[in-house]
């Protein structure tokens with residue numbers, strides 16, 4: 235996962251330790267895609283502590299040579315299908331305004347699952363201590379109270 239994030243040249247690259255720790259504690263809300271024995275994509279997610287019906291997707295990435303084949307969409311469907319019986323009814327994620335591939339990915343997910351998608355401002359550049367871009371919140375599924 236760390237190598238795929240690093241090679242994406244788009245994602246924030248967390249420490250390698252963060253990814254192995256994630257695999258230990260959040261495997262139930264995360265998934266990897268395999269091409270034979272090689273990991274070619276991953277989704278890291280967690281259920282929000284105060285909203286257990288909401289899966290927050292932290293990062294999703296697919297190796298450049300595997301993109302455009304539905305790998306990311308199948309990973310997201312897989313995690314949501316797995317968690318549906320546990321009461322997860324919506325997905326949240328944040329996307330930078332210039333990340334069209336990610337916007338298309340989650341828009342297609344909402345269409346496929348027949349649920350609404352909405353967006354609102356979450357973190358603005360001034361919320362970050364470095365030069366991080368804005369992160370808009372996308373909700374796939376009905377929003378809280380909606």
Ligand SMILES: CC(C)(COP(=O)(O)OP(=O)(O)OC[C@H]1O[C@@H](n2cnc3c(N)ncnc32)[C@H](O)[C@@H]1OP(=O)(O)O)[C@@H](O)C(=O)NCCC(=O)NCCS
Nearest residue numbers: 293294295296301302303304305306307335336338339342
């Ligand atoms: C975003 C990313 C994960 C998509 O992975 P993928 O396996 O190629 O996506 P899929 O093949 O499942 O495509 C899902 C949908 O998004 C669309 N899409 C994918 N890449 C696209 C692009 N570059 N531009 C426009 N649309 C795109 C597909 O057409 C598809 O929509 P459709 O069902 O209407 O045809 C991949 O491009 C990636 O790893 N990017 C770098 C990391 C990143 O930006 N992650 C997201 C932020 S956390």
